[in-house]
Ligand code: SF4
């Protein structure tokens with residue numbers, strides 16, 4: 316029997332990533348450009364204990380842009396996810412910031428108008444179930460407001476509009492209502508992420524473990540069968556969330572190796588464990604990015620769920636061979 320090592324999945328120590336030499340290289344960054352938000356969702360991880368999230372802590376525009384540019388060049392980033400708080404509170408900063416990257420994602424709660432920052436941008440609007448369930452978590456009237464924001468985008472709008480839904484134990488049996496509402500709308504496609512609680516927390520919306528979560532996976536897989544072009548989660552990524560492979564993925568979380576998370580604390584950029592912060596329970600993680608990236612790269616999960624097709628660019632990226640190509644594409648796009 317051969318022993319396989321997975322050195323490409325080695326995780327740089329979170330607190331040291333911004334100073335390590337040589338600098339670890341990542342595919343993308345994910346940055347909270349503001350800790351402020353105009354909502355106060357009950358399931359928000361940003362304001363959980365242990366995360367840097369002082370709402371008054373903000374880096375001024377020029378300083379933030381210069382620092383992001385420096386981090387981009389140091390860590391080889393070709394894409395950035397802009398989030399908060401609510402990033403559209405700082406839309407004038409975003410208008411300039413998206414020019415630093417060939418690909419940009421802006422994660423928004425949809426209550427502030429979307430701006431046409433061009434085709435390099437994907438807006439990811441958060442909607443967590445049909446109207447009543449979404450508004451229970453996000454506040455009264457938020458669903459209608461976000462739907463109106465989406466429908467206000469003109470037909471020639473440059474950015475892609477995606478909806479992301481966090482599936483929970485509370486909304487799993489009604490997420491089909493959300494899909495039915497959005498399938499013929501201005502939304503280009505949607506993804507599902509699965510609720511990830513903080514360590515030690517047992518809220519009613521969380522599953523006890525990956526086995527209990529499988530019923531929600533079956534629901535989403537069934538929706539994907541019915542709306543294959545509209546639901547963008549990869550089937551392999553969803554299958555990897557099942558109990559036999561979930562912990563193999565989260566114990567060597569690919570997202571920590573491919574995406575550098577950037578929070579703001581005391582007017583400085585710092586790196587928490589992952590985009591969910593410092594206190595998250597990896598054993599119950601169903602975050603889209605962790606499993607989407609695992610689906611595209613070799614790992615110990617292959618022994619249980621062998622890939623149907625050869626690995627592509629993410630596998631190349633983590634072995635560094637794709638980075639020069641990605642960087643030259645990025646340079647051309649941002650010239
Ligand atoms: S919109 Fe996002 S950042 Fe704001 S409170 Fe809700 S989950 Fe948190």
Ligand code: SF4
Nearest residue numbers: 565568589597600605
């Ligand atoms: S919470 Fe999920 S995405 Fe974050 S480090 Fe843990 S396994 Fe990875």
